[in-house]
Amino acid sequence: MTDRQRLHATFMELCSIDSEPKNERPMADRLTGILRGLGFSVTEDDTGRKIGGNAGNLIARLDGTRPGASLLFSCHMDRVAPGVGVKPRIEGDYIISDGTTVLGADDAAGLAAIIEGLTVIREQNILHPPLEIVFTVAEELALTGSAHLDSSLITSRCGFVLDAGGPVGEIVVQAPEQAKINAVFVGRSAHAGFAPEEGISAIQMAALAITRMKLLRIDPETTANIGSIQAMGPTNIVCDRCSLQAEARSLDPQKLQAQVEGMVQTMKSVAAEMGGTVEVEIQRCYPSYQLDGDAEPVRRSAEAAARIGVPVRFKPTGGGSDANHYNNRGIPAVVLSCGYEKVHTTGERIALEQLDLLARWVVEIITG
Ligand SMILES: [Zn+2]
Secondary structure, eight states: OOOHHHHHHHHHHHHHSOOOTTOOHHHHHHHHHHHHHTTOEEEEOTHHHHHTOSOOOEEEEEOOSSOOOOEEEEEESOOOSSOSSOOOEEETTEEEOOSSSOOOHHHHHHHHHHHHHHHHHHHTTOOOOOEEEEEESOTTTTTHHHHTOOGGGOOOSOEEEEEEOSOTTEEEEEEOEEEEEEEEEEOBOOBTTTOGGGOBOHHHHHHHHHHHSOOEEEETTEEEEEEEEEOOOOTTBOOOEEEEEEEEEESSHHHHHHHHHHHHHHHHHHHHHHTOEEEEEEEEEEOOEEOOTTSHHHHHHHHHHHHTTOOOEEEEOSSOOHHHHHHHTTOOEEEEEOOEESTTSTTOEEEHHHHHHHHHHHHHHHHO
C-alpha cells in the first residue's frame, strides 16, 4: 500500500536538510510545501519570534472525506547537534549517517512516515476523517516549541506523536514531569595563601551539597541528575561563585515535588552551614501524563498496530515529548515508537523495515 522507495527517498531528503533547534527554517519551508501539495491548509505560528528561532510551529489541516472526529499527528522538525550536513545512506538493512553527525531519524522518521501515510490516503482516495498535523520547533530544547503552541488552534481530541525509540508497535502511555534547578552558591573571596580562613569556597559548598544529595535513580518512577557545575578562578583566590544545573523527573508529581525540595533544602543547609548563601531558581519544564487503555489514541493505535501485524506493547518513558503538553491541555495523545535506534548519537540508525512499518501504522490509524 505504501511506496517504500518514495518513503526512503523522503526520509533521506528530510535527514539531509539542516534543522538544529531554532534553525528549522529550511525544514519548515520544505514541509509546508509538501503539506500544501497534499491539499492541507498550513499556518505557521509566531513561536520562532518568541524563542529567538527562525521558524515557528506548523499547523496543518485537511477536511475529512467522511464524517468522524478529527485526528492529530505530530512530530518535531528539529534534531540534536551535531545535526548539520547529515549525509544519510543505506547500508544493508539500515539507514545510517556518515558517523560525523546524528542521522536525524529522531524525528525525520516520524515526519517521513506521516507524509507517506498522507500521500497514500490522497492518491488512493481512501476515506478519512478530518486531519490535523502539527510539526513543532525546538522540541529538543525541553519541548520549547510545543510549550508555545496555541492549543486553541487544535480541534482534535485524539493525538499521535511519532517520537519514541523502540520497535514500531510500542506505545508510550505514561511520561514524567520534569523540573530544572539552577543554583548559584555565593561564598566569600580571600587570598588563598595569606588568609584562606577569611574565605568561603563556593566550590566546596557545591561539592558538599552534591555529595549529600540523593541522585540518579531515586525510585522506579523518579530520577535526578546534576548536569553541570561551573566555577572559574585563579588558584590563589578562594572562589566565591559556583553555579550548578540539575534536573529531576517523576511520573508522580508529588514524588517530583519531594525530590526537588530535597535537593534545594540540601543546598540551602550546606550554604548556611558554611556561612554562604545559595540562590535557587526552579523551572517546571513540562507536566506528566498517564493514559488508560480506554483512551481513544491508545485504543486506536493499538488496533492499528495489530492490523499491520506487529506486537503491541504499552510502556512508560523516562523522557518528555510534545505529548506532555498536548495531554496537559486536554488533547489526549500517545507517543508512537518509530523504530529508530541510538538516537542523540552519531551511531543513530533506523531499519528500513521499521520505517516501512511506521508509515503503514499511520495509514491504519487514519483508516481505522
Ligand atoms: Zn524526538
